[in-house]
Amino acid sequence: MFKSHERFHSANGKRLVLIVDDEFVNRELLRGALQADYELLFAENGQQALDLMREHADALSLVLLDLLMPVMNGFDVLKQAKLDPAISHMPIIVITSDQDAEIESLTLGASDFIPKPYPQPGVMQARVLKTIELTEDRQIISSTERDALTGLYNxxxxxxxxxxxxxxxxxxxxxxxxxxxxxxxxxxxxxxxxxxxxxxxxxxxxxxxxxxxxxxxxxxxxxxxxxxxxxxxxxxxxxxxxxxxxxxxxxxxxxxxxxxxxxxxxxxxxxxxxxxxxxxxxxxxxxxxxxxxxxxxxDDALHKQELFQEQLIEDFDAAIREHQFQVYYQPKFDIIPDIPVLASAEALVRWNHPTLGMVSPGVFIPLFEKNGLIQGLDTYVWRETASRIRNWLDRFGFAVPVSVNVSRIDMYDPHLVETLLEILAENDLSPHDMNLEVTESAYTQDSEQIITTVNRLRRLGFRIEMDDFGTGYSSLNMISTLPIDALKMDMQFIRTAFNDGGDTKMLEVIIDIAEHLSIPVIAEGVETHEQMLALRDMGCDYVQGYYFSRPVPADEYEKFVIERKEAGTPDLGNVAHPSDFEKHPFGDITSALSSGFESIFYVDTDSDHYVEFSSQGSRDDLQIETSGTNFFGDALRRALGPVYEEDRSRIELSLNKSTLMAQVKGSSPFSMTYRILEAGVLVFYSIEVARARTHDDHHIIVGISNVDAQVAEAEALKRRQERSITYARIAQALAADYLNIYCINAENDHFVEFSPHGSHEGLGVERRGSDFFGFVRESASATAHPDDLAMLLEELTKENVLAKLSREATFNLSYRRMRQGGPTDVRLKATLLEGESGGFIVIGVSEAEGAST
Amino acid sequence: MTLDDLRAYGADVELGLSRCMGSEELYLMLVGTIPGEEKFAMLETSIAEGNLDTAFEAAHALKGILANLALTPLHEPVYQITEFLRARTRMDYSSLLAEIFSARDRLSALL
CATH class of the missing domain: 3.30.70.270 (Reverse transcriptase/Diguanylate cyclase domain)
Incomplete structure (x- = not known):
């Protein structure tokens, strides 16, 4: 119990002193001596004294205690005060005429004595003040010397x-x-x-x-x-x-x-x-x-290890100075196309130590993470990587982004963003050239701080990949709120999944989660063609691993970059970033296609030359459809289609070259809608025109989209998302063999029945309906054992289920179901899930274990 | 009752006053409570009943007050009886008691 000086004072600025004596005369004498300097409280026996001490535990500076009193004497007050941590710190001066009592009082914790008859008031005042000051000083020392929680030394x-x-x-x-x-x-x-x-x-x-x-x-x-x-x-x-x-x-x-x-x-x-x-x-x-x-x-082994680590730490500065650390690159391939294409790479550090040779990163990285040196190493790697990307751009006019690791400690560095931007600026790069890998455990350990930093980085255009996903115990709910652009599955999942007798379930769940979040998945540690194919089938987007290449020095890695450049396909997907106007017009085209355009034109307005792109389903699969030399002549007209006659003059007026170029002078895209008569129905289309680059007046991008289809598509997407969240959650929440699973919208009672046969991929929709509880009553009447029917009908009301779920989180019910062979024991389990569009009740019906007739 | 009365009575008035921060008013007020102090009767009764524990408590309390007020003629016999009672001495206390009551009564007469 540590008090500041202030707290020893009462409201009027005087310290508070308790006087305990059963005799009126004594109390009055003490009052006379002390009232000028102290605020006083009085007690006439030990019990009253203890009550007041506890009541004013934080405020009392001193207790003056008579020993012989009715009800409870002074010795008992000393004993009890010593045992009560709330008041044991309080100094007590015993007043006694009895010298023997002094010794006993001392051992019981009294701070000092005042004899009876009382000494001169001046003497009394001095002793009171001295005791108070001594105690306060000791408590101040003690508060810095002791750990407040445990009372142990700090x-x-x-x-x-x-x-x-x-x-x-x-x-x-x-x-x-x-x-x-x-x-x-x-x-x-x-x-x-x-x-x-x-x-x-x-x-x-x-x-x-x-x-x-x-x-x-x-x-x-x-x-x-x-x-x-x-x-x-x-x-x-x-x-x-x-x-x-x-x-x-x-x-x-x-x-x-x-x-x-x-x-x-x-x-x-x-x-x-x-x-x-x-x-x-x-x-x-x-x-x-x-x-x-x-x-x-x-022991000795640890000692040797410690000496080794000490050497590494000592050598760190020289290693940075002398460029002993080398950055290796491991390519990541986009495996969605039939022939995988290089999408990006990860920068990995190696230490070529002058006397120890190659030191494993598995040894020095955890060590440097522990002592903070990792920050210097990370910055070194960022700088090396950035200058290497610059080098490729200069030599090949082409590069793919490289991911660099950002350690947890970097995320707490207030200068992180400035450091990164500075390194990019030094090499005339922009944030999309360098992706950032942040380990999942960083998110889970101090998520708020990390999320703030990550959001800032993303606003600047950095892409954030969550590294080691699956090891950091993120909850599904948490993941969906995190700002990330890609999930990197931890290598361990790949290893386990493709071991003998391995199970790919976990991989599928992770890929599902990523799909639900609409972000790509990167698999690490992929070693064989079969693994790559299996991952592609599961929906994994990118692969990194020995199958394509181990981490290699920059000059070896270059061959992938050159190959990629020669392959000629525009660099998409992983590289593209929506805010990337400055360098990669294709990035915009990709993102435009992903937002539902039917066709996109890239037009050189000086020559009217154009290239037309179309997307075949996936956003990454961008194809050049045609090219030509007279965009504003036939191409635009053909692209628009047979415009409905009422809209024709308006469209033609707006879309002549000079009007259009005037419209796109600003930075926001120009757009207008028009209609086409398709099979007797008017369908809405939209045309959008934007400058390809912020400071480029010679290139525009023109996109045409079917608005009706887009609306439908958006709805379908939303449904897909809801379904995928349901799959993932059902898989996690209801880990048992279910006969039926129902997903009920808690708001409107609409429901979907799933049958969990086969893999969860095949978790098929059996039935949809609009009144789940009506449906349940109906089907219970048909299938439940007659003896259980009344109970079932009573329990399975919406009000009852929701009430129980709000109290207990799960709802369980056992009953018998009639089947051909007779009654079967079944169990019904319900949980409540919060989805994006409101609450869901998920109900699973399973055969009870050891079910019999 | 005046300070001079108390001096004549035999009290160490200067000492008593100093314990009262020199306040004559406080001193006289406190001295005035002594003749009515119940502990005198308690002392006499418990001795008569042979209850020396209670008698000691009463005497001890009185001794403290009287010493603080420096009422020497009353304090001295109370001090003596306290020491006998502290040892729970079985003896004839009547003469000590008589001395105490006589001194108390002389103080009462000053009121």
């Missing part, structure tokens, strides 16, 4: 005390121990931080008790990490077991905690104290996530 003092201890115990063998909790954040998440705090307090107390015999001192370094410095000689297993037992049981509820510890025994006292605990922490980390071993010892 780390600075802990290290200092450990040094002090060593100074006076030069011959003692000491152990440095780190204790922490596996998945502590889960305790906070599941039970709330109050419970989490209670667990931490208990650990603190338990540790202190357990190391008392070995002169141990304990501190909380941060969060759930505790440090112990003690004489060598603990039985580590027993120590951990006892501590766990003390923390897990009793008043904090049955919070089971799984502790782990790292021990650096018989520490080297030449080593800085902090470093000793670093070693203990390294040892603790070796058992992280292990459920068989809880104790990690700092």
């Amino acid at each position: 780390r600075e003092y802990f290290y200092r005390y450990a040094e002090q201890y060593d100074l006076h115990h030069k011959g003692s063998n000491m152990d440095a121990i780190v204790v922490d909790i596996n998945h502590f954040h889960m305790i906070n998440e599941r039970f709330g931080t109050a419970r989490g705090d209670e667990v931490l307090r208990r650990i603190g107390t338990a540790l202190r008790e357990e190391v008392a015999d070995v002169e141990g001192m304990v501190c909380r370094r941060e969060a759930d990490i505790f440090l112990v410095y003690c004489l060598h000689g603990l039985d580590y297993g027993k120590f951990l077991k006892n501590t766990t037992a003390k923390v897990s049981g009793g008043g904090a509820g049955e919070t089971h905690v799984w502790l782990r510890m790292g021990v650096y025994e018989n520490v080297d006292k030449e080593l800085d104290v902090v470093r000793r605990f670093d070693r203990a922490k390294i040892a603790a980390d070796t058992v992280q996530g292990s459920f068989t071993t809880q104790i990690g010892m700092y």
Whole structure:
């Protein structure tokens, strides 16, 4: 309980003092002596005194306590105050005429004495003030020396005390121990931080008790990490077991905690104290996530590893300076076309160390992530990559984007955006030349901050790929709100899926999620042709892996770029970015096609030469249809089609070259609608014209779209999205063998019945209807066992189901269904899902386990 | 009752006054509560009943007050009886009690 000086004062600026004496005369004498300097409270017995102390626990500066009183005497007040953490910090001066009582009072925690008869008021005042000031000073020191939550030393003092201890115990063998909790954040998440705090307090107390015999001192370094410095000689297993037992049981509820510890025994006292605990922490980390071993010892192997890592850290600066780090490139291929085409690449760093040779990134990247050096390395890679892209553009007039890794720590750098833009500017590149890969776990660990940064990057035109997707435990709901442009499936999924007896279910679910989010999926670690084909069948868009190429140095990778350039197909899909007006007109064409144009013309207005593109279904599959030399003559007319006669003159007037060029002078596209009579029905079309580039008056893009079809398409898309979310959720939420699954719109009772036969790809729509609960009553009457029918009809009302779901999240019902062979036990399970267009009730009906007649 | 009356009575008026921050009014007010103090009767009754615990508590409380007010003629016999009672001495307390009551009555007479 730490108070600032201010809080010792009452409202009128005086400190508050409690006077406890049963005698009127004494109270009045003390009042006379103290009232000028203090705000006073009075109690006539011990019980009243304790009540007032608790009531004013934060405000009382001092208690003056008589010992012999009715109801409760002063000794009992001292004892109880000592036991109550809320008031134990309060200084108490005992007033007594009895010298023997002084000793007992002292041991009970009294701060000082005032004898009876009272000394001169000046003396009394001085002693009161001195006691108050001493206490306040001590509490201020203590508040900086102690961890407020556990009352343990904070780390600075802990290290200092450990040094002090060593100074006076030069011959003692000491152990440095780190204790922490596996998945502590889960305790906070599941039970709330109050419970989490209670667990931490208990650990603190338990540790202190357990190391008392070995002169141990304990501190909380941060969060759930505790440090112990003690004489060598603990039985580590027993120590951990006892501590766990003390923390897990009793008043904090049955919070089971799984502790782990790292021990650096018989520490080297030449080593800085902090470093000793670093070693203990390294040892603790070796058992992280292990459920068989809880104790990690700092041994020779770890020591060698530490020395190795130290060398890497020491060599880092020179490595950057001397360009020992090399950027390798691994191509990513678009596998949707029959012949996969290079879409982009990932920049990967390699370290060619002058004495150690090639150091694996698996070794130095986690190390640099831990100590923050990764930031410098990332910047280095960005810079190298950007200058390489510039080099390709200069030499080939062509390049595909390269993805670079952005570590979690970079996302917290307030200068991240400026650094990236600066590097691009140095090389005269724009954000779409360099995609950014952000690991999924970064999103889940501090999503708000990350999302803010990512949004900013995206607004600037960067494409964000979520790396290692599937390892970071994003929830489906969370994923759908994240700002990302592509999902990169973690390599592990590919490996597992294509192992002997592997299962591709997980891949399919991830691809479904991506489809639902309308973003492409990139598969990493693809090694064979079969894997590539299987992934293509599942709907995966891009593939990276040894099948196409391992990561290779820039000059080797170049051949892919040259091939790609010679293939001549415009660079689309992964490269294209809607805001990319400056460099790639094709990007706009692609995005235009994806927004539903039937045909697109790229027109050179100086010569009237034009190229016509059309899309065959997929947005990535852009084809050159025709080209010609007189756009404003026959091509435009042909493109418009047989315009309905009422619209003809208006269209012809607007679309002559000079009018049109005047219309597109501004930056916003020009558009107008017209009608065509198709099979006796008037169909709406739209023509849009825009400049191909912001500062280019010589090229325009003209697009023609069927508005009616677009509206229909938009609706179909929305339905597809809703279905895919339903599939993914059904697959996750109802993991069981269902006879029927119903998806009911909670608002209007419209429903869809799915039959889950075969793969979920084939999760077929059996039936649609508009009144689910009516349908249920009807079909129950036909199929339910007569004895269960009344119960079913009563339970299966919309009101009842929704009421139960709002209370309990799931709704379960068992009943018997009549089939040819007789009654079958079935179970009905319902859950509530929030979809984009409102709430859904999903109901699954399954055969009960061990079903019999 | 005046300070001079109390001086004549034998009280250490200067000491008593100083404990009252020199306030004559407070001092006289507090001294005025003494003759009516119930603990005198409590002391006498509990001794008569042989209840020396209660008698000690009463004497001890009186001793403290009287010492603080420096009412020496009354404080001295109360101090003596307190020490006997602290040891729970079984003895004849009548002469000490008589001395106490006589001193109290002389104080009452000053009111």
